Amino acid sequence: MELENINPNIFKKSDERPVSESEKNENTVDPIDSREVFDLIRNINDPEHPLTLEELHVLEESRVEVDNEKSFIRILFTPTIPHCSMATLIGLSIRVKLLRSLPPRFKISVQITPGTHSSENAINKQLADKERISASLENSTLLEVVNQCIARSNR
Amino acid sequence: MKFPWTTSIVDVLKDDNKVDEKLQHVAKSLVKKGGDISVVIEELGPALTHKDADIRLKGMKFLSDLLKNIPNDFLNTAQFEFISKFYVDRMKDHHSITPQVINGLLALIQMKNFPHSSIIQILQQMFAQILCQNQTRNDRSNIFSILQYASDNFQQELETMGTDFIYGVIQAIDGERDPRNLLFLFEFMPRFINTYELRHLNEEMFEVFSCYFPIDFHPSPNDPKAITRDFLAEKLKLCLCASKDFAQFCYPLALEKLESDLTVAKLDSLSLLSHASSTFEVKSVLENFDDVWQAIKKELLPGSNNKEIRAKALCVISDILKAINNDEAHFEIILNKIFTNAIGTLLNRDSSLFKPTLELVIKCAEASDNSCLYVMNKVLPITLTEMTTNEEIADSEKCDILEDFHKFVCIMVDMNKLGEYKNDNYMISIQRELIKILITYDSDLSKISWKIMTRITPILSDENRQIIYSKLNANLTKSSTEEAECLLELAKVYPHEIHKLVLEEHFSKKYDNEEFAKNIFKTLSPLLIVPELREHIIEVLCINLFNNHLSVIQLVVLDILREILNSSKSPEIAKILYGEWRIVVKLIDLIKNLNIEKDQEVMYRASLIMSLVIRLLPNDQQMELVEKYLPRMKLESSISDLYITSGIMAFLDAAIPVENHFEQLVNELTNLSLTTHDENARKIANQLLCSLFNRAPVDDKHKKILSKIYDILKDEIKKQNHHAVIILGWISKGLLARGHPDAAEILETLSELLDHPKLSKSAELAFEIISLEFPNLHLPLLKHLFKQKIFVLAMKFLDGKIEKFSEHHLTAMANILQITPHQVLKMNIDKIGPILFKCIETGSDDNSPHPKRVLLSLKIINNFISDKHQFILTNLQRLVKEFLKLSQFKHLMDIRIMACKCLEHLTKFPLFTLVPYKNDVTHDLIPALDDPKRLVRAAAVSARMSWYLLGENENDKASNI
Incomplete structure (x- = not known):
C-alpha cells in the first residue's frame, strides 16, 4: 500500500499524568476530566505510521471537551492532510476505544476539527450514526484493523 | 614376538569376539619385552593380505588400534618408514578399509619420533586417494584432525608442497555439513590461513567459508550439548576475516547479504562488516567505505524499527572510525562524507530523519577521540545557531536542543576532551547563552542548563563562575536537584571559592526558620564529601543541633545527619563525627537535658543518629561505649536513659x-x-x-x-x-x-x-x-x-x-x-490455595473481610497469575468471580486496583481457557469504569481492554514474525 503522507511532522508526547495526593486519598471523588479522556485515546496508533495520534497532533488535549455532570464528551480530531482517506478509520478507532473505556452514561461525539478535511461533513455524519458504527464493527476485517490500532495503545 | 594363540590370525579375527582383550595383551607384552613391531606386522600378514576385504578390514583395525595403544616414543625411524609406507599403500585398498587407515595415520603422525619427511608422502596420497566428502562424520573429523596436526607441527615440510597442500586442504574441507566438524574447522582455519601463504587460492579458500554465510542452523532439540547458531556465526566471522587478502571478497559478500529481508542475515552481515573494519587493513576499509556507507545509510536513515539492526549498523560506523582514527588524511574525508547529509538534517529538528541522524552523530562522537573533536566542531556552531538565530523559538524546543547538547557534552567529558574547548569561541558563546537562561528562566529550560553547567564546570570562565555563584546563592533555600548537583561539582573543582563565596557568606549561623533551615541544609550538606569544606559544614550543623534550643531546627539537623550517615560516604564521616566532634557524648548530653514531655521526637531521632554513628565504628570503640554507659542506665525510672540505651544498642555489632x-x-x-x-x-x-x-x-x-x-x-x-x-x-x-x-x-x-x-x-x-x-x-x-x-x-x-x-x-x-518467598509458596500451593481463596472471599455485605488481608492475598495470587501457574487455571471460574466482586470493594481502592490488575494479567493465559468468561468480565467491569477514583478507573480500563483484545496480540505477534 502506498503511503499518503510520507514524512509527517512528529510532535512531542506529553508526560504521564502525575498521581496527585487527592487521587491517592480514599475519600475524595476524582471527576472524569478532559485529560483523563485524552489519556484514553492519545496512544491510539495511526493506521499508516508506527506513531500515536498524539505524536501526529491528530488529537490534542485542548480539543477534548468533557462535561462530567451532564455526561457529555466531544472530541475533535485533525487529519494530518485534508484528503486523508484514513480519517474515518481514525474516527472509528477513537469511538470504539471510548465506547469500551468509558461508563455507558456518557454521550460521545467524535468529529473532525472544522475546516481540516475535504469531506468533513460526510465523515462527521458517518461517525455520528450509531447504526453504521455498530454495523461496521460486525465486519470482522474492519474490527481487526481497529483492534490493531487500539491494541498498541494499550501497551 | 609370537602371537599368544594357536589358531591362525585370520581365524582369530574372523570368529573371536574378544579381540580387544587380546590386542591389549599383545600391546602390553610388546612394550614389556621391547619387541619389534615389524614382527607383529609380519604375523598379521595373512590377515592384511587376505583376499576377503572384510578380513583385511579387521586386520587393519587390529593394527591401527595397536598403534594407538603403544607409547608414543616406542617406534624408531626405520619402523616409521616401514609402517607409513605400508599405510600409504593401503589407501589404495578397498574403500571400506579407508576409515581404519585414517585412524592409524592419525595415531602414527602424532608419535614423538615421526620422521617429518614422511608427512608429504602421506598427505599427497591422502589427497589423491581419499575423497573426504565420501567418509562418515567421524572419519571426516579424523581427517581434519590429521590436517590440523600436520599443519601445526610440520610447517616447514608442508610449505615445500606449495599450493598442492593448500588445494588439498580446500578440497578436503569443502562442503562440510556437520556442525561439530564445522566448529572444529572454524576454530582451526584462521590459524591455518595465517600460517600458510594461500597464493592464487585466496578466492577458493574464501569460497569454502562464504557459502555458509549467513549461517542458517537450528540445533536438534534433543541434543544435550547443542551448538548454537550464534556461536557458529561468531566463529565463521573470524574465518571470513582471517586473511587481509579476503577483504576484496568479504565486503561484497557482506553488502550483498545485507540487502536480504531476513533479520538474521542483516545482523550477521552488519557484524561481519564491523569485524572486517576492525581487522582488515585501513587501506581496504577506505576503499570500501563508499559502498558500506551507502548500505548503512539505508539501514539507518530512516531505517527499520528493529532496534538490534540499528544498533549493529551504528556499531559498524563506530568501528570504521576507530579503525581509521590514526589516519588523519583520510579521517576527515570519511567524516565529511558522513556529515554531508547529516548537517542539513541536524538543523531541521522537525524532520522525521532528525532522530536517527542524531543517533548516528552521537555514535560518531563516541567512536574515537579524533571523531569526538570533529563532531564537536560541527555540533557547537549548530547548537549556537539554533539557540540564537531564531528568537521566536518555543521553550520546549530550546529544551530539546539543550537536551541533545547535554548528550554531546557528556561524551566530551567521557572522552576527556573538555579541556580542548576551554577557550573555544563557540563554547564561550554557548556558555553565555546558558547563563542568560539561568538568569531569566525558572523552568525545565534552566534545569537542563544547570545539568550542562554541572558537566562543564572545569572549563567555566572566572567571570561566568561568579555569575553562577550569585545565582546559586540567591537560590540556596529553594534550589533544585540540578542546582545542588552543579554546586557539588563546582565545590569539587573550586573548593576554596565555594568556601569563601558560598559557605562563609551564607552558611554560618543559628537558624530559626524550619523551612529555611531544611532547604539550606539539604543543599549544602552533600558538600560534606569535599574534604576542604567538611569542617565548616559540620560546625554549623553542630551549632544548630546542640546550641540551638528550637526543637524544629534540631529535628531538621538530625534528619540531615541521618541522610548523611545512610549515604555511601558514611564510614569516613562517622569516624570524623565520633573522633573530632565527639558527637556521641554530645548526643547523650543532649538527650539527658531534653524535656521528656515536649521533645520526645528529638530524643528518638538523636538516639537513632547515635546508633547510626556507633554502627560504623570499629568493634573496640563500640565495646568501650557499652561498658562505659550501659551499667549506669536506669531504664525503669528514666525515659532518657531508655533512649540512650537504644542509641547504644540498636545497631551494635553482633560480635560485641x-x-x-x-x-x-x-x-x-x-x-x-x-x-x-x-x-x-x-x-x-x-x-x-x-x-x-x-x-x-x-x-x-x-x-x-x-x-x-x-x-x-x-x-x-x-x-x-x-x-x-x-x-x-x-x-x-x-x-x-x-x-x-x-x-x-x-x-x-x-x-x-x-x-x-x-x-x-x-x-x-x-x-x-x-x-x-x-x-x-x-x-x-x-x-x-x-x-x-x-x-x-x-x-x-x-x-x-x-x-x-x-x-x-x-x-x-x-x-x-x-x-x-514465592518459591516456597509454589511448592505448597495445595495447602495454601484454599487459604488464599478464603482470604479474598467477600461474604455478605455486613460482614466484610479485613481489607489488608484481602490486599495481601490478592498480591500473592497475582504472583501466581504472572507465573501462569496451573493452580490458577483449575480455579479460574471461582477466581474471575471473586476478582469481579472485589473490583467494586467499597473500603479500599488498592483492592479494587489490584483486582483489576489480576483480571488483566489473567489474559496471558491461553485464549481457549479465557473465552468462556469474556462476556462476564467485559460486562461486570462496567461499574468500575465509573469508579469515583481515577486510578481504579485506569486499571479497570486497562483490564477491560485486554479482555476485549483477547487473541489479537497473538495474531499481531504471528504477523510480526
Missing part, C-alpha cells in the same frame, strides 16, 4: 558481648513495656527486646532468662494484659529470625491465643509484627532461610484451625504468607 548486662536489661525492658503509658517508649523497649533476644547466645543461662520472662508474660496473659501478647510477638520475632529452638513454642502460644475471646486481636497484631520489616530494627543474627522456617511452623500450628476459617487465623496466616 552484652552477657553481663543482658538479664538486667531484659527484665527492666519487659517491666517497662508492661507498665508504661508512653506508647513511644513501649515501642523502643519492645524493639530493643527483640534485638537483644536475637543476639543472645543459645545456652542454659540465657534459656533460663528467657523462660523466666516467658513465665512472667504468661501470667500477665492470664490477667488478659494485651501488652504481654505484643511483647511475646516481638520476642518471638527476634528468636525466629535466628532460628532459636524455643521460638516454636512461643509461636504456638501465640497461635493458640488467636482463639482467645479477648486477646485474639492482639495475637493477630503479634503475627503482623513477626511478618513486618522495621527499618530501624537491627537483628544481628539472621539464620539462612528463616522465613521458610516461620512459614513451616505457622502452617503446623495454624493449618488444623484454618478449617474453621476464623477471621483472626486467616489474617495471621496472610501476614505470614506475605513474607514467605
Whole structure:
C-alpha cells in the first residue's frame, strides 16, 4: 500500500499524568476530566505510521471537551492532510476505544476539527450514526484493523 | 614376538569376539619385552593380505588400534618408514578399509619420533586417494584432525608442497555439513590461513567459508550439548576475516547479504562488516567505505524499527572510525562524507530523519577521540545557531536542543576532551547563552542548563563562575536537584571559592526558620564529601543541633545527619563525627537535658543518629561505649536513659558481648513495656527486646532468662494484659529470625491465643509484627532461610484451625504468607490455595473481610497469575468471580486496583481457557469504569481492554514474525 503522507511532522508526547495526593486519598471523588479522556485515546496508533495520534497532533488535549455532570464528551480530531482517506478509520478507532473505556452514561461525539478535511461533513455524519458504527464493527476485517490500532495503545 | 594363540590370525579375527582383550595383551607384552613391531606386522600378514576385504578390514583395525595403544616414543625411524609406507599403500585398498587407515595415520603422525619427511608422502596420497566428502562424520573429523596436526607441527615440510597442500586442504574441507566438524574447522582455519601463504587460492579458500554465510542452523532439540547458531556465526566471522587478502571478497559478500529481508542475515552481515573494519587493513576499509556507507545509510536513515539492526549498523560506523582514527588524511574525508547529509538534517529538528541522524552523530562522537573533536566542531556552531538565530523559538524546543547538547557534552567529558574547548569561541558563546537562561528562566529550560553547567564546570570562565555563584546563592533555600548537583561539582573543582563565596557568606549561623533551615541544609550538606569544606559544614550543623534550643531546627539537623550517615560516604564521616566532634557524648548530653514531655521526637531521632554513628565504628570503640554507659542506665525510672540505651544498642555489632548486662536489661525492658503509658517508649523497649533476644547466645543461662520472662508474660496473659501478647510477638520475632529452638513454642502460644475471646486481636497484631520489616530494627543474627522456617511452623500450628476459617487465623496466616518467598509458596500451593481463596472471599455485605488481608492475598495470587501457574487455571471460574466482586470493594481502592490488575494479567493465559468468561468480565467491569477514583478507573480500563483484545496480540505477534 502506498503511503499518503510520507514524512509527517512528529510532535512531542506529553508526560504521564502525575498521581496527585487527592487521587491517592480514599475519600475524595476524582471527576472524569478532559485529560483523563485524552489519556484514553492519545496512544491510539495511526493506521499508516508506527506513531500515536498524539505524536501526529491528530488529537490534542485542548480539543477534548468533557462535561462530567451532564455526561457529555466531544472530541475533535485533525487529519494530518485534508484528503486523508484514513480519517474515518481514525474516527472509528477513537469511538470504539471510548465506547469500551468509558461508563455507558456518557454521550460521545467524535468529529473532525472544522475546516481540516475535504469531506468533513460526510465523515462527521458517518461517525455520528450509531447504526453504521455498530454495523461496521460486525465486519470482522474492519474490527481487526481497529483492534490493531487500539491494541498498541494499550501497551 | 609370537602371537599368544594357536589358531591362525585370520581365524582369530574372523570368529573371536574378544579381540580387544587380546590386542591389549599383545600391546602390553610388546612394550614389556621391547619387541619389534615389524614382527607383529609380519604375523598379521595373512590377515592384511587376505583376499576377503572384510578380513583385511579387521586386520587393519587390529593394527591401527595397536598403534594407538603403544607409547608414543616406542617406534624408531626405520619402523616409521616401514609402517607409513605400508599405510600409504593401503589407501589404495578397498574403500571400506579407508576409515581404519585414517585412524592409524592419525595415531602414527602424532608419535614423538615421526620422521617429518614422511608427512608429504602421506598427505599427497591422502589427497589423491581419499575423497573426504565420501567418509562418515567421524572419519571426516579424523581427517581434519590429521590436517590440523600436520599443519601445526610440520610447517616447514608442508610449505615445500606449495599450493598442492593448500588445494588439498580446500578440497578436503569443502562442503562440510556437520556442525561439530564445522566448529572444529572454524576454530582451526584462521590459524591455518595465517600460517600458510594461500597464493592464487585466496578466492577458493574464501569460497569454502562464504557459502555458509549467513549461517542458517537450528540445533536438534534433543541434543544435550547443542551448538548454537550464534556461536557458529561468531566463529565463521573470524574465518571470513582471517586473511587481509579476503577483504576484496568479504565486503561484497557482506553488502550483498545485507540487502536480504531476513533479520538474521542483516545482523550477521552488519557484524561481519564491523569485524572486517576492525581487522582488515585501513587501506581496504577506505576503499570500501563508499559502498558500506551507502548500505548503512539505508539501514539507518530512516531505517527499520528493529532496534538490534540499528544498533549493529551504528556499531559498524563506530568501528570504521576507530579503525581509521590514526589516519588523519583520510579521517576527515570519511567524516565529511558522513556529515554531508547529516548537517542539513541536524538543523531541521522537525524532520522525521532528525532522530536517527542524531543517533548516528552521537555514535560518531563516541567512536574515537579524533571523531569526538570533529563532531564537536560541527555540533557547537549548530547548537549556537539554533539557540540564537531564531528568537521566536518555543521553550520546549530550546529544551530539546539543550537536551541533545547535554548528550554531546557528556561524551566530551567521557572522552576527556573538555579541556580542548576551554577557550573555544563557540563554547564561550554557548556558555553565555546558558547563563542568560539561568538568569531569566525558572523552568525545565534552566534545569537542563544547570545539568550542562554541572558537566562543564572545569572549563567555566572566572567571570561566568561568579555569575553562577550569585545565582546559586540567591537560590540556596529553594534550589533544585540540578542546582545542588552543579554546586557539588563546582565545590569539587573550586573548593576554596565555594568556601569563601558560598559557605562563609551564607552558611554560618543559628537558624530559626524550619523551612529555611531544611532547604539550606539539604543543599549544602552533600558538600560534606569535599574534604576542604567538611569542617565548616559540620560546625554549623553542630551549632544548630546542640546550641540551638528550637526543637524544629534540631529535628531538621538530625534528619540531615541521618541522610548523611545512610549515604555511601558514611564510614569516613562517622569516624570524623565520633573522633573530632565527639558527637556521641554530645548526643547523650543532649538527650539527658531534653524535656521528656515536649521533645520526645528529638530524643528518638538523636538516639537513632547515635546508633547510626556507633554502627560504623570499629568493634573496640563500640565495646568501650557499652561498658562505659550501659551499667549506669536506669531504664525503669528514666525515659532518657531508655533512649540512650537504644542509641547504644540498636545497631551494635553482633560480635560485641552484652552477657553481663543482658538479664538486667531484659527484665527492666519487659517491666517497662508492661507498665508504661508512653506508647513511644513501649515501642523502643519492645524493639530493643527483640534485638537483644536475637543476639543472645543459645545456652542454659540465657534459656533460663528467657523462660523466666516467658513465665512472667504468661501470667500477665492470664490477667488478659494485651501488652504481654505484643511483647511475646516481638520476642518471638527476634528468636525466629535466628532460628532459636524455643521460638516454636512461643509461636504456638501465640497461635493458640488467636482463639482467645479477648486477646485474639492482639495475637493477630503479634503475627503482623513477626511478618513486618522495621527499618530501624537491627537483628544481628539472621539464620539462612528463616522465613521458610516461620512459614513451616505457622502452617503446623495454624493449618488444623484454618478449617474453621476464623477471621483472626486467616489474617495471621496472610501476614505470614506475605513474607514467605514465592518459591516456597509454589511448592505448597495445595495447602495454601484454599487459604488464599478464603482470604479474598467477600461474604455478605455486613460482614466484610479485613481489607489488608484481602490486599495481601490478592498480591500473592497475582504472583501466581504472572507465573501462569496451573493452580490458577483449575480455579479460574471461582477466581474471575471473586476478582469481579472485589473490583467494586467499597473500603479500599488498592483492592479494587489490584483486582483489576489480576483480571488483566489473567489474559496471558491461553485464549481457549479465557473465552468462556469474556462476556462476564467485559460486562461486570462496567461499574468500575465509573469508579469515583481515577486510578481504579485506569486499571479497570486497562483490564477491560485486554479482555476485549483477547487473541489479537497473538495474531499481531504471528504477523510480526
